Amino acid sequence: MIQLTNETIANGELRDTGLLIKSAGTPFLSVWDHKAIMELQNKNVVITGASMGIGEKLAEAFAAAGANVLVVARSIDQLQAVAKRIGGHSLTADLSTAEGVDDLVDRCLEAIGHIDVWINNAGIETSDAFVTTDRNVVRTLARLNFEAPLMLTHDVVNHMLGRGQGHVVQISSVAGAIPFPGLTAYAGSKAGLTSFTESLRLELADTPVNLTVVAPGPVDTAMWARLDTGDSYQAPALKRFRRLQFLPKIKPEKIAAATVAAVQKEKRFVRLPARFGAYHMLNNAPSRLVEIAMTGVKMPLPSTSSTAEISATND
Numbered sequence: 001m002i003q004l005t006n007e008t009i010a011n012g013e014l015r016d017t018g019l020l021i022k023s024a025g026t027p028f029l030s031v032w033d034h035k036a037i038m039e040l041q042n043k044n045v046v047i048t049g050a051s052m053g054i055g056e057k058l059a060e061a062f063a064a065a066g067a068n069v070l071v072v073a074r075s076i077d078q079l080q081a082v083a084k085r086i087g088g089h090s091l092t093a094d095l096s097t098a099e100g101v102d103d104l105v106d107r108c109l110e111a112i113g114h115i116d117v118w119i120n121n122a123g124i125e126t127s128d129a130f131v132t133t134d135r136n137v138v139r140t141l142a143r144l145n146f147e148a149p150l151m152l153t154h155d156v157v158n159h160m161l162g163r164g165q166g167h168v169v170q171i172s173s174v175a176g177a178i179p180f181p182g183l184t185a186y187a188g189s190k191a192g193l194t195s196f197t198e199s200l201r202l203e204l205a206d207t208p209v210n211l212t213v214v215a216p217g218p219v220d221t222a223m224w225a226r227l228d229t230g231d232s233y234q235a236p237a238l239k240r241f242r243r244l245q246f247l248p249k250i251k252p253e254k255i256a257a258a259t260v261a262a263v264q265k266e267k268r269f270v271r272l273p274a275r276f277g278a279y280h281m282l283n284n285a286p287s288r289l290v291e292i293a294m295t296g297v298k299m300p301l302p303s304t305s306s307t308a309e310i311s312a313t314n315d
Contacts, residue, residue: 001250002277007288008175009011009206013095022125029164029255030063034083034271037165037265037283038263038264038265039264040066040067040117040260040263040264041065041066042066042067042068042148043066043067043068043117044067044068044070044112044113044114044115044116044117045062045067045068045069045070045115045116045117045118045119045293046061046070046072046108046112046115046117046118046156047059047062047069047070047071047072047119047121047293048073048093048095048119048120048122048148048152049072049073049095049121049122049123049171050071050072050073050079050082050121050165051073051074051075051078051079051082052073052075052078053219053252054121054171054216054252054255054256055071055073055119055121055122056082056252057252057253057255058119058134058255058259058260059071059082059083059088059120060082060085060086060258061085061119061256061257061259061260062256063087063088065260065264066282067116067117068088068089068112069083069086069089070088070089070090070091070111070112070287071088071089071090071091071124072090072091072092072093072095072104072108073090073092073093073122074092074093074094074095076092076310082126085196089111089112091104091108091111093106093107093108095122095143095144095148095152096143096144096148097143099148099161100148100151101148101151102151103157104152104155104187105152105155105159106155109159112161114163114265115160115166116154116165116166116167117166117167117168117169117183118152118153118160118166118167118169119168119169119171119259120148120149120152120153120158120168120170120171120193121171122144123141123144123145123171123186123189124140124141124144124186125141125183125186126141126182126183126184126185126186127182127232128136128182129182129184130184130185131216133185138185141186141189142185142189142294145189145190146189146192146193148190149170150193150196150238153168153170153196153200156168157204157209158202160208160261161207161209164207164208165209165276166208166209166210167210167211167212167263168209168210168211168230169211169212169213169214169259169262169263170193170194170197170211170212170213170214170237170281171214171260172190172193172194172197172214172215173186173187173190173215173216173217174188174193174214174215174216174217174271175190175191176189176190176191176192176193176215177191177194177215177283177284178283182232183227187257189256193213194215195287196211196288197211198213198284198287201268201291201312202288202290202291202294203299205299206298206299207301208265211268211271212259212262212266212267212269213268213270214255214258214259214269214270215268215269215271215272216250216255216272216273216274217249217250217273218249218250219249219251219252219255223296231303250272250273255270255271258270263303266312269284301302306311
């Protein structure tokens, strides 16, 4: 049986369990995270929600690493400005609708030929009590934050299996690991996205498709500025979290740089800031135990012919 002592939690380690290790000055990494560097030069990278915030900085960081970047969002002018600045491509799509989601991978393939890295970043938050939030807002959040990444991952993974390589990144949140009043629907969507990715990882264990979950704490973007107004519904909770020093804001550039490194090294997780590591460790422990229990179990994979047909259709 694995013993979670105060010492192991404080050190951010689960010694001799095959679950986690901690490198000095780095986010918590799994023992499977240490791999050779993936070359991003001339790789095709698609980023949703890339007209501002984390998505914009992701586009800049991947372009700086030599990738060909295609950015996707609803805001035409902002999106085109990002694409022009990084020398990339752009496509507009409303990912809160089935119409915006269902043909997006095909549109990207028409624009750039194939996809090496796909990043599901688009998302929205709520700022009121769940029971007083408009039902249409809740539905839009569920579609954009959860349904869209699932459907897009479904389509792009089929393409990647056909090509024999690929990497999907899900931009989740620490809110998916711990409860946060005022972000109830948002937290639920991010918890679902993280859990979905961990289950998919088991299905894709024997394939050349890699998955990364990026789960940052509060990020210094317009989204956080909308929440942290001093008179918002979340204000009492924010006051307590500040008193406990639980709300360090992270620059989106730092998230972007860590995500590039995670793709290059095929890491499973990006978790910032480091002080939230224990939350993630405890939240993820059951998933790790299941993964250990599944060691040696071979899940049926799509047939070579079916993935080849998918690849031929998309290419």
